[in-house]
Amino acid sequence: MKIVVIGGSGLIGSKLVNTLRERGHDALAASPSTGVNSITREGLAQAMDGADVVVDVANAPSWEDQAVLDFFETSSRNLLAAEKAAGVRHHVALSIVGTERLPDNGYFRAKVAQEHIIKASGIPYTLLRATQFHEFVGGIVQSFTVGEVVHASPALIQPIASDDVVAALADVVLAAPVNGTVEVAGPEALPIDELAKRFMRATGDNRKVVPDVNARYFGSVLDDQSLTAGKSARLGAIRFEDWLARSTTR
Template sequence: MKIVVIGGSGLIGSKLVNTLRGRGHDALAASPSTGVNSITREGLAEAMDGADVVVDVANAPSWEDQAVLDFFQTSSRNLLAAEAAAGVRHHVALSIVGSERLPDTGYFRAKVAQEALIKASGMPYTIVRATQFSEFAGGIVQSFAVGEEIRASPALIQPIASDDVVAALVDVVLAAPVNGTVEVGGPETMPIDELARRYLRATQDNRKVVPDVHARYFGAVLDDQSLVTGEDARLGAIRFDDWLVRSTAQ
């Protein structure tokens, strides 16, 4: 099976390509660095030629509100048009759990817009919504920094290791389109301020963590449902503390 991975040079994409190749599939790592650009359409038609499945795990180079919206809309329109022309049978896109619940964040609004384009395209599709990656914990913690303190929201978060995201994506890619959304999340939830304490302790950072219900998560005020999966979600196997041990050892 030929599988085109858009964003194939990134964190998720590179792992996905390697896993699919290990299973004997023809997985193409498609990104600007390999001559495939979903914004300019450079190399897009050639990449799609003979493809059975396209997996979009690309990320925007800028998180500024308008720039990220333009990126996901332009990229998705170009991908879906190229896929339709090439007869691709399954479009898989990686999105974020809770996107529609956080309209105050430009990145989440852009992911909702991307999902809308996919649903309206007529292409057979599966949207995989994942919770926040464990690999992003450092950036999440730092986003709450105020002076020498981390003033973090106590709302629940459900970190998932990228390896668990890739495992879920592989299963989706090799299955039939569901023409709907699949949720994947980490095996446990915890308050964000607790995640911050664990992360700082593991990285030997002595800053104090202060829970703050008014602290904004990239512009959005959270509650305990904002960032966690629903009842029917697939849960990963790698707990956050185990991921911390492994990542700090590396």
């Protein structure tokens, strides 16, 4: 089966391409660095030729509100038009758990817009919503930093290792379209301030962490449901503590 991975040079995309190839499939890593650009449409028709499935794990180059919205809307429309012309049978996109619950977050609003475009395309699809990656915890901690103090929300978060996201994605790609949304999350939910303390302790960061219910997560105030998955979510196997231990000893 030919599978085109848009964003195939990134963290998730590169791992997914390797996983699919190991399973015996023809996986194409499609990104601007390989001559495939979903914004300019360069190389898009050629990449789609003979493709059975397209997986969109591309990320916007800018997180500015309008720029990220423009990226996901333009990229998605171009991809879906090329897929329709090529007769692609399944469109898979990686999204984020809680996108519709945080309307103050420009990135989340852009992902909601992307999801709407996919649903309206007429192409069979599956949306895989994942919680925040273990690999992004450092950036989350930094976003809560004010001076030398980390004012972190005590709301729950359910972080997941990128390897577990890739495993779930691969299974979705090789299954029939569900024409709906599937969730994948980490094996445990914990308060963000506690997550920050664990990360900082492991990385030798001695700054103080202060729980702050009003702390904004990239523009949004959180509650315990904002960043956690539903009861039917697939759960990853890699706990944050285990990932952290491996990451800090490399």
